[in-house]
Ligand code: ADP
Ligand code: ZN
């Protein structure tokens with residue numbers, strides 16, 4: 083049953099083959115209740131407390147489809163450019179598992195919620211459109227736990243709180259050609275689902291799970307190779323590692339004249355290897371049939387357009403708008419649209435300060451570094467967007483030098499005071515009065531005759547020294563370009 087010794091192919095061998103990857107992503111929808119009953123979805127509740135006859139699969143209990151779950155699934159479909167069917171059908175997927183009390187999952191089969199979508203990614207600098215075959219809805223199974231309890235060696239425990247949690251499964255076409263493309267696809271997918279609010283996509287809570295189907299074929303061959311399905315991949319980094327391992331394993335087998343067996347494999351994080359779980363011969367025959375307790379899911383044009391209208395702007399559109407409307411670089415636009423919270427924070431700073439370009443750096447660099455050091459996310463920032471905007475305005479109006487502002491921001495962060503209050507309290511206002519600056523420049527020149535001689539002797543680089551002295555004398559409150567201009571004139 084298990085594979086032969088894990089001989090891996092050399093890079094030269096691998097280069098003669100093409101990798102083919104198709105991903106199946108399960109995403110838990112952000113509803114407060116389960117898909118077919120009113121049990122709450124709460125992570126970390128005591129085991130088997132969020133259950134009722136419906137999700138326990140009691141005889142006679144009937145499922146009632148959650149409207150909110152359908153709307154989130156539609157939003158995910160639209161965000162992934164899929165066509166939503168006017169009518170889709172729920173189907174029973176039959177199999178036995180201790181954490182599946184009904185004996186079947188309610189899923190969708192030949193008529194899924196939506197189809198024919200795509201997602202644009204950039205991998206290794208090359209843009210690529212990845213086809214999405216389908217998005218369908220289903221209920222989640224429970225959870226088997228093998229540890230964390232007494233006698234854990236002897237027992238497996240079942241927690242049915244997750245049974246009936248609403249999921250969508252997003253199935254890609256077998257069109258990815260490298261682990262990096264798969265990684266970028268997942269990263270982009272997660273960002274979009276989070277943006278739209280379809281799911282928090284917290285992988286540690288199992289809200290986003292990925293199975294990777296991997297095969298190889300000699301370059302130039304049309305026909306697809308036999309695939310292995312990799313399961314248990316609970317981070318994108320592991321997806322990448324597992325695919326790379328699997329490609330090297332498969333190529334080695336083919337090169338040594340063996341055949342690839344269609345099977346499900348698990349990735350062992352500690353060993354960095356995949357190993358066989360079950361082969362095709364042992365694969366399930368799910369005996370799908372239409373769910374008799376649910377009507378076809380009909381989605382009218384009105385409902386669809388209502389759901390579409392309620393969707394927020396997607397990251398790609400936002401990036402484009404930030405470049406066009408605010409004149410940001412592609413890079414800044416990319417950084418500032420990383421999360422929806424970040425983009426919304428930035429837009430407030432940009433709007434309220436009236437200086438979007440300056441606001442970009444103060445948000446993505448200065449504030450972010452304070453947050454990072456503090457282990458906080460942007461939506462936990464002690465400096466609210468409007469306060470940061472005030473600081474940016476002071477800089478933009480020349481009332482505060484950038485240098486001093488860099489000292490003011492950490493004080494705002496620590497005390498919660500406004501920039502204005504700190505500037506007034508500490509007398510940090512920029513010296514805009516050129517008369518005052520001229521006087522200080524005269525003093526600086528008078529106090530450093532040796533350097534004056536050097537400068538006049540042709541060593542113009544000494545100017546930086548004078549600017550430094552002037553900044554020191556003004557405690558950083560002079561505008562450096564103005565200071566430099568005055569000094570140059572006086573020295574020349
Ligand atoms: P199954 O019936 O085994 O579940 P599907 O046709 O439903 O297979 O495909 C499941 C996933 O596997 C899809 O994401 C698809 O793109 C991918 N896939 C199918 N064939 C291959 C292959 N030969 N190599 C890699 N991925 C594949
Ligand atoms: Zn229930």
Ligand code: MG
Nearest residue numbers: 106251253295
């Ligand atoms: Mg399948």
